[in-house]
Amino acid sequence: MTRVEQQKMIQDLRGFQARMSREDSAIFDVLSKRDKDDEDLDVPSIRKLEDLHVRYAKRKSKEDIEARWKKLTDGA
8 A cells, every 4th residue: 555545545534533433433543643653554554444444434336326315215
């Protein structure tokens, strides 16, 4: 993982920190502090960051959005 990818993932997760569990939030705090100090992450830390990113900042596909919209409009 490049430094730019690492910073992008951390930036994406900042908005989701309030939704994180206490344990995930603590892990994210450590990772973001290491990033702020311009420290490269080791392999286990990168895996944790990727796991958090998949769990919280997952992008929705167009089909997912359309299905939710259909569900909302059909119920009204």
